[in-house]
Amino acid sequence: MQQQTHQPPATAHWFAVFSLFMGVTSLISAEFVPISLLTPIAKSLNITEGMAGQTVSAVGIFAVIASLFLSSVAKTTNRRTVLLIMSAMLIGANTLIAFAPNYILLLIGRCILGLCVGSFWSLASAVTIQLVPEKDISRALSIVYAGVSVATIISLPLASYLGNIIGWRSIFLLTALLGVAAFICQLLTLPALPAQADSNFKQMLLLLKQPWVATGMLATIFSYGGYHIFFTYLRPFLQHTLALPANTLSILLLIFGSGNFAGTIVAGWIMHKHFKPAMIISHIILFILAVTLLFSHNNQATESALIIAWGFMFGFLPVGWSTWIAITLANKAEIMGGLSVAAIQFAIGLAAAIGGIIYDHQGIQGIFLSSALIFIAALLLIKISFAQYTRTTAKPFS
Template identity: 55%
Template sequence: MREQELFAVPKHTYWLAILSLFMGVSSLITSEFIPISLLTPIAHDLSISEGVAGQSITMVGVFAVITSLSLSPVVKHINRKIILLSFSVMVIISNLIVAFSLNYTVLLIGRALLGICVGGFWSMASAVTLQLATPKDISRALSIVYAGVSIATIIALPLSSYMGNIIGWRNVFIIAALMGLVSLIWQLFTLPSIPAQKGNSFSSMFNLLQQQWIFIGILAIISSYGGYHIVFSYLRPWLQNDLQLASNIVTLTLLLFGIANCVGTLIAGLFLGQFFKITMVMVHLLFFVIAITLFFSKHLITENLIMIFVWGLLFGFIPVGWTTWITRTLSNKAELMGGLSVAAIQLSIGLAAAIGGNLYDYFGSGGLFIASAVVMLFAILLIHHSFSIYLKMMNKPI
């Protein structure tokens, strides 16, 4: 089936609508990663360990996986604008549940609701953007949407940490709910009608996974995000407990980490556009080298901080890189591939938080770095294998 039969190419680019998606991404990812900067106070308030508190990130991943795999086939005839607005409402409710939670169980319920939003929104993000932007503006539009991830990194890490120290972690989640409200209003007035793509069924999704290069690519996505998040999920405890940084220095470090991530997102397109395969391989190789170096340089604070900033910069290449992979190879199946990739990403984030929590509780930060290095090495092998198979099949580079 040809691409134009699956979705209509817009006559002009809906920039205000694309900016509303940027706001939605910022709100969504901020809500997802706020606990990373607030693990210590959340754990203290609810009388649980930081490793257990980290499972609130795992809960989001579990429900995001389920939603991303099932949403497109289940709601294949519903206008995407209605679905996106529904997710914005659920983000607000989720953050309010967490903010007023009296125990760990209620907190997990709120995070599970957020997981549904994360999985649903991201499974549609690429396909919706393709219907809002003309072909010549697609790359720019995707960059704007994914810039929300970088902005959310700044909000969720340093600002949440700083504000949590002043107003308490519960009020930070209330502010996140207000961000969701702004996103809801913006999308309500700017998003046009967005018909669903045709061919969204469980059988079509299964058929995609039967192709070897796609299946290996999905495994590569799991390894790519997982290797990063094993360290990222426990960044604050490492800075605070292992490097013994003061709370104000921790906040500054998280701010610089977020800025580095923004820079990485902005420059990623320059490299990926011209040297896609080699850039993806080299980025993961650098992750591997940094993880090993961090393991052997535990007491070198300045060197550790420099490396963790580079770690943040490199991650800017990951979401842009894997989205580019989808739009270059499977644009006519963008929504289904979006669901599969989101399932892979959220599965990896959930596993990273779960495995990383146990590793940190039992082996300290050293266990995180070794695990990350091993996973990144595996990602390199999978990326090379998937891209090579595609090249042989299609007789053209990615």
């Protein structure tokens, strides 16, 4: 399969990179805000909390669809235009959700948001690679994906706190305003971004025929699954198992998100020069943290410190997998980004579903054990994928 050579720019467009950070922050915040607001949403619309929770699942489903088919639908459309359209749709979706008089309109707004999340997210890595020289790619990716960490802070402790004061509808209006800021920033800073050649669904399938790509996608699913099987049930663990007071819980969630942000930035500095060892060691540490939590005895101070470390280490996952794409297939980053987003969203949904069954039958200890086993599987798949890549291309990872 013939591939075009990726030509990075001579100078970095850092303001444009920051605009992508703003976009990721606004999108992921909007995706996960309902986690903190399920009860008031359900009460306001006279629905069950389970029905309110399906609004999170709806985003994931439509994000997968968008990530797989965006390249085929948009084809030659300038990626700057696509990103601006998605940011504008985000504003509209959150505004619709904020004023939704019933569950159906709420769900429609969330489905639109899912299209925005999948489209923007699948292009984020490819666009970032076009904005900076090769030596700055890992650092730029860490800035963009730091938006996930900031979104964690916004959607968990901050949304929960403000929701009690100004109501859940006002929270969605605030996320719409955040989207407005992202849109303006992108409008002013993003240069023209031509679509990559041969970015379509057929090319995705051809890529997956390469063993190291298929194994890498499977490793991505296990990597994110190992994290999210616990992250999904983090709040019940802190609230019920550790019995943290409400104020302490909110502060710990804030520190958790801040640790996640710090981990993302640190990962950006490390991944460029030490990608292979950083990927392997980060998964080993996450495995060790899961095992340590499994055998700890509900000591608030110890387990709180482990939770913060868990948040810090998660920062290595989005930066690491995005760097993997940049190293291996920079000229196919759009379709690889689509595959990656589909894998990540699938992992999040599957982890939440399987984790729910495990949590109901085995409690939090079953969650920790499952997380540890999943990270072992992820680690093995990562090593296999790296070996397959080296055999196929004769280019070892550094």
